[in-house]
Amino acid sequence: MKLKAKVEVLQESQRHILGEDLGQLNIKNLEQLERQLDSSVRQIRSRRTQNMLDQLYDLQQKEQSLLEINRSLKLKLEENSVAHQAHWHTGEQNIQFRHQSVQSEEFFQPLQCNNAVQNR
Numbered sequence: 391m392k393l394k395a396k397v398e399v400l401q402e403s404q405r406h407i408l409g410e411d412l413g414q415l416n417i418k419n420l421e422q423l424e425r426q427l428d429s430s431v432r433q434i435r436s437r438r439t440q441n442m443l444d445q446l447y448d449l450q451q452k453e454q455s456l457l458e459i460n461r462s463l464k465l466k467l468e469e470n471s472v473a474h475q476a477h478w479h480t481g482e483q484n485i486q487f488r489h490q491s492v493q494s495e496e497f498f499q500p501l502q503c504n505n506a507v508q509n510r
Contacts, residue, residue: 391399405411406423407430415423 402411406415407427412420412423
C-alpha cells in the first residue's frame with residue numbers, strides 16, 4: 391500500500407473515532423468501532439484512576455511528613471515554654487530579692503547628726 395493510501399485510511403479511521411462519516415459503516419464495522427472506543431475509554435479511566443491513586447499516595451506521604459514536622463515543632467515549643475517559664479520564675483525570685491534588698495537599704499539609712507542640736 392502506498393503512503394498516500396495509508397494516510398487516507400488513517401484519516402478515515404480518525405474521523406470514525408471522532409464520530410464523523412459513520413453513515414458509510416455497516417453493522418460489523420460499527421460494532422468494531424464501538425469495541426475500540428470502549429477499550430480506549432477503559433484505558434483512559436484506568437490511567438485517570440491510577441493518576442488519582444498516585445496523587446492520593448503523594449498527598450498521604452506529604453500529610454505524614456507535615457504531621458511529623460508539626461510534632462517536632464510542638465515539642466520544641468513545649469521545651470522553649472518550659473525553659474522560659476523556669477527562667478521567668480528565676481527572674482521573679484531575683485526581682486523579689488532585689489526589691490527586698492532595696493527596701494531594707496531604705497529602712498536602715500544612717501541618721502544625719504546635727505551638731506547644733508546637741509550643743510544646746
